[in-house]
Amino acid sequence: MVSRVSQKGYSLIDHTADIGIEVHADDFPTLLERAAGALFDIITDVSKVKAEDHIQITFSSEDREQIMRSWLEELLHRFYGEEMVFSRFRLELSDGDNLTGEAWGEVFDPDRHDLHTEIKGITYHQFEVSFHPGKKWYARIIFDV
Amino acid sequence: MGQLRQINEHLWEVPKRGNMRVPGRIYASKKLMRTIENDPCVDQVRNVAHLPGIVKYSLAMPDIHWGYGFPIGGVAAMDSEDGVISPGGVGYDINCGVRLLSTNLMLEDVKDRIRPLLAQLFRDVPAGVGSHGAIPNLSHRELDRLIAEGASRVVQMGYGTREDIDYIEERGCLEGADPSQVSDRAKQRGSKQIGTLGSGNHFLEIDHVEEIFNNDVASVFGLEKNQIVTIIHTGSRGLGYQVCDDHLKTTQRAVERYGVNLPDRQLACAPIKSPEGRSYLGAMRAAANFAFCNRQVIKHIAEQAFMKTLSISPEELRMRLIYDICHNIAKFEKHKVDGDTVTVCVHRKGATRSFGPNNPELPEQYKPIGQPVLVPGDMGRYSYLCVGTDKAMTDTFGSSCHGAGRMMSRTKSSKISRSMNMIEELRSRGVEIMARGKRTIAEEMPHAYKDVSDVVDVMDGAGITLKVARLKPIGVIKG
Numbered sequence: 001m002v003s004r005v006s007q008k009g010y011s012l013i014d015h016t017a018d019i020g021i022e023v024h025a026d027d028f029p030t031l032l033e034r035a036a037g038a039l040f041d042i043i044t045d046v047s048k049v050k051a052e053d054h055i056q057i058t059f060s061s062e063d064r065e066q067i068m069r070s071w072l073e074e075l076l077h078r079f080y081g082e083e084m085v086f087s088r089f090r091l092e093l094s095d096g097d098n099l100t101g102e103a104w105g106e107v108f109d110p111d112r113h114d115l116h117t118e119i120k121g122i123t124y125h126q127f128e129v130s131f132h133p134g135k136k137w138y139a140r141i142i143f144d145v
Numbered sequence: 146m147g148q149l150r151q152i153n154e155h156l157w158e159v160p161k162r163g164n165m166r167v168p169g170r171i172y173a174s175k176k177l178m179r180t181i182e183n184d185p186c187v188d189q190v191r192n193v194a195h196l197p198g199i200v201k202y203s204l205a206m207p208d209i210h211w212g213y214g215f216p217i218g219g220v221a222a223m224d225s226e227d228g229v230i231s232p233g234g235v236g237y238d239i240n241c242g243v244r245l246l247s248t249n250l251m252l253e254d255v256k257d258r259i260r261p262l263l264a265q266l267f268r269d270v271p272a273g274v275g276s277h278g279a280i281p282n283l284s285h286r287e288l289d290r291l292i293a294e295g296a297s298r299v300v301q302m303g304y305g306t307r308e309d310i311d312y313i314e315e316r317g318c319l320e321g322a323d324p325s326q327v328s329d330r331a332k333q334r335g336s337k338q339i340g341t342l343g344s345g346n347h348f349l350e351i352d353h354v355e356e357i358f359n360n361d362v363a364s365v366f367g368l369e370k371n372q373i374v375t376i377i378h379t380g381s382r383g384l385g386y387q388v389c390d391d392h393l394k395t396t397q398r399a400v401e402r403y404g405v406n407l408p409d410r411q412l413a414c415a416p417i418k419s420p421e422g423r424s425y426l427g428a429m430r431a432a433a434n435f436a437f438c439n440r441q442v443i444k445h446i447a448e449q450a451f452m453k454t455l456s457i458s459p460e461e462l463r464m465r466l467i468y469d470i471c472h473n474i475a476k477f478e479k480h481k482v483d484g485d486t487v488t489v490c491v492h493r494k495g496a497t498r499s500f501g502p503n504n505p506e507l508p509e510q511y512k513p514i515g516q517p518v519l520v521p522g523d524m525g526r527y528s529y530l531c532v533g534t535d536k537a538m539t540d541t542f543g544s545s546c547h548g549a550g551r552m553m554s555r556t557k558s559s560k561i562s563r564s565m566n567m568i569e570e571l572r573s574r575g576v577e578i579m580a581r582g583k584r585t586i587a588e589e590m591p592h593a594y595k596d597v598s599d600v601v602d603v604m605d606g607a608g609i610t611l612k613v614a615r616l617k618p619i620g621v622i623k624g
Contacts, residue, residue: 014554015211073390080334080383083274108274115274116584117555118344118624120386121237124393124411125213144213144237144386145345145555 008041009034013140019117020126020142024135028064029091031129031137032071032101036089039072040105042143043079044113049087051104059099065129068139071101072122083108119143149182155607159187159203164406165194171205172546174603177595180552181209186216192408193221197416198228200482200489204541206496207603208550208595212236214411217495220544223417225477225488229405230422231414232396232429234492236473237389239429240436241347241380242314244469245519245530246444247366248451248462250373252353256619258455259577262351263620265450267579270349270443271341272624279304279340279442288336289324292384295434296441299339304445305466311508313469314498317437319476323427327384328391331428335384335435340442344582344624346589347379348524349447352616355527362514362532362613366467374616375464376528377443378521380473381436388432392425417490426475433474440469467530468517470497472547480542491542499533499545499610518610522549522597524589524621525574529601531610545610549597555588562587571621580623589623 009030013020021038025031040046057074059067071091078084086105094100108115121144128140149171150158157178159169169190173181181187186209193215194203200222209218214233223229255262271278280302283291291298296317297310310316324332342349354372357363368374381388399415399422400407407413415421448464451457475492482489500506500516507516516533537543553561567586571578580586604610 012556014556019555077330077334079274081330110276110581115272115344115582117582117588118274120345120383121390123213123237124397124413142213 008037010038013142015142018123018142018145020140023139025137028137029093029099031139032068032091033089035068035072035139035141036075036086036103039075039119039143040086042117043119044085044108044116046087048113049085050106051088052106053084054102054104055084057101059101062097065127067099068129069122072141075103076119076122085113117145119145148187155603159190161194165191166196166199167194167202169194169203169205171209172603172607172609173207174599177207177599177603180595184211186211189214189216190219192412193219193234195406195408196221196223196229196231196412196414197405198224200224204544206544206546207600208495208546208548210550212494214409214413215492215494218546218550219492219494220496220542221492222480222489222542223492225417225490228417228490229414230417230425230475230490231412231492232389232392232425233411233413234494235389235429235475236494237386238380238473239385239388240433240471241473242436242440242469242471243376243378243519243521244440244444245467245517246375246377246447247368247465247467248373248375250462252371252373255351255373255455259351259620262451262454263577263579263622265454266349266447267622269446269450270622272344272581276341278337279446283336283339285332285336288332291339291438292324292327292431292434293322294318295322296437299438299441304442309441309444309466312466313437314471315476317441317469319430319433321427322430322434324431326424326428327388327431331384331387331391334387335382338382338384339439340446341382341439342379342443342622342624343382344585347624349443349622350376350524350618351620352376352528352618354614355617356615358612358614365510365514366517366530366613367465368614375447376519376521376616377440377447379439379443381432382439384435385432388428392428395421396425429475433471437469468519470519472497478543481539489542491544493544495547496544497547498543499537500543501533501535501538518545520546520548520597520601523591523594524578524618525571525576525591526597527618528616529597529612530614530616531601531604532613533610534608536608537610541609545604546600549594549600551593552595553593558590558593559584559587561592562590576618576621578621578623582624585623
């Protein structure tokens with residue numbers, strides 16, 4: 001469990017009713033990638049998700065918390081709307097503060113994929129995205145399940 | 146317990162301090178209070194007491210635990226003129242609720258058929274992602290009609306009977322639902338999910354009546370010992386979650402706009418009469434109606450599954466709705482405050498309406514006895530059927546507890562369950578279970594929850610809801 005957590009760059013937070021994550025990264029795009037990885041890691045076994053389809057999302061907000069929320073909410077929307085699950089993510093800074101996010105995955109297939117825990121929403125509860133000199137980028141996110 | 150003052154055996158006061166507008170009140174025994182007092186939920190009771198327009202008390206039921214902003218198990222009534230409405234006071238799963246169905250079957254009739262019966266229910270009741278809703282290809286236009294009209298619309302479509310409607314809180318439709326305030330994204334999530342159970346703590350359960358505490362009331366509900374009943378626990382699914390999410394954003398902006406001073410941003414709210422408040426109310430009511438429809442459709446599917454597996458007719462099964470109640474809702478109700486009858490907006494988040502006898506909202510048959518209050522426990526032990534009282538009307542805005550309440554996180558619960566075969570463990574308790582989510586059984590195991598009898602006994606002792614019967618699960622399906 002420990003090696004898996006460090007490898008994927010996040011750890012689970014013990015919360016009575018729901019599931020939370022803490023994410024660390026050297027830079028903000030990586031923080032977003034790891035948070036998205038955690039989201040789908042909780043939903044399903046991502047090792048079984050093929051990177052067949054690709055989506056792209058762009059963000060223009062300067063508010064880092066808002067970017068994190070929009071990114072995860074968009075991915076969750078694709079999960080519920082198009083039943084897509086994702087296993088690979090890439091975020092890149094483009095001109096100025098603009099960010100482009102990409103995700104690779106496929107349509108959820110109950111015969112091949114296990115639904116571990118259905119995440120229903122990204123809460124505002126203890127939500128934090130911050131930069132600490134030395135400690136680098138940090139995010140705390142509680143999912144409603 | 147220094148911060149709390151014990152009023153009597155079942156009730157504690159959170160004294161008013163700082164900017165609290167009213168005191169808090171928590172229903173609990175000494176035993177339950179040992180868990181509650183060290184939980185941040187007591188601070189949440191205090192925080193809710195800061196909201197503009199709150200009347201009398203910020204209340205908490207004995208199944209209270211930490212929620213977002215408002216505690217789960219919280220009840221707050223707001224002045225309908227000067228008060229606020231808060232999406233966090235309703236929760237993400239708008240009108241998450243339960244319905245209790247009686248049947249003509251006895252334990253003897255089904256005890257050897259539980260596994261095939263569960264298998265049929267498991268096949269027929271869709272869970273959610275990866276399965277399709279019970280009503281395929283539901284157009285947005287039809288969805289709009291359904292969330293505006295509530296359960297009667299799905300009855301018109303062939304799911305259940307008109308008789309069912311009388312036994313649903315608010316007759317299965319919150320007036321004033323406004324589909325135009327529900328975002329396209331919410332509708333997209335909802336259009337595939339009518340008649341789906343969902344995951345987490347949601348379930349469909351077959352129980353038998355294990356013990357009756359009040360024969361007179363039980364007979365009005367048509368229940369006797371060893372009778373088979375069914376419980377459906379689910380809510381408004383993705384549509385409700387999206388409505389909550391969308392309106393948390395607008396109410397957060399409203400907090401700044403109207404200069405509301407809040408101790409926690411998750412208490413985001415808007416004046417009831419403001420455009421933001423009215424918008425949320427219209428959308429929340431639409432989501433609530435979705436949930437009524439959802440449970441109504443699942444009832445129909447369950448009925449069909451019973452008849453098919455047991456090869457019996459509708460008359461032989463006679464699956465009858467005892468009652469359907471909301472757990473997460475805000476509604477305008479008339480209550481007595483300082484001797485006057487006033488209209489207040491009652492937020493119930495993880496709490497159940499528990500109206501006493503003779504309330505005009507109740508079906509004729511139940512007026513002499515009060516409203517049925519079903520309190521589900523964990524899947525290994527038991528659930529309780531109770532009945533509302535006059536004392537609930539005077540003391541808790543006609544509200545009671547809604548369940549056992551979690552006491553262990555999902556991650557901790559999963560870790561402990563790893564060393565156990567939970568399916569065999571439950572079987573040894575006489576409970577068969579089928580679940581889609583691999584982790585669900587581990588996360589939802591009985592020891593993750595408080596003993597619901599501790600919770601129900603507090604409300605019974607306080608005279609808010611009285612015990613009628615205890616129900617024992619024999620088969621459970623989960624998403």
